[in-house]
Amino acid sequence: MRHSSEIRARQPLHYTLDALHALPCGCVAAVYRTQPLDTELLSLEARGPHCIYSQHQPGRVLGLSNQDSDRLSR
Ligand SMILES: [Zn+2]
Numbered sequence: 001m002r003h004s005s006e007i008r009a010r011q012p013l014h015y016t017l018d019a020l021h022a023l024p025c026g027c028v029a030a031v032y033r034t035q036p037l038d039t040e041l042l043s044l045e046a047r048g049p050h051c052i053y054s055q056h057q058p059g060r061v062l063g064l065s066n067q068d069s070d071r072l073s074r
Pocket residue numbers: 023025026027047048051052053056
């Protein structure tokens with residue numbers, strides 16, 4: 001791994017891991033709190049072996065969860 005200096009500039013916001021959620025499909029999503037926006041961001045951390053949602057890819061942002069964190073439960 002030789003290109004180490006280019007990756008750091010790509011984080012304009014500060015992310016703090018707030019919680020982990022197991023989704024009904026078997027995936028695990030993480031809730032990050034972003035500063036200074038004070039917004040919660042849902043990101044998929046691990047894809048479940050039986051997940052049927054093609055949009056559930058590891059590292060993908062699923063959306064913002066400002067106050068209602070139940071948007072993912074379907
Ligand atoms: Zn899934």
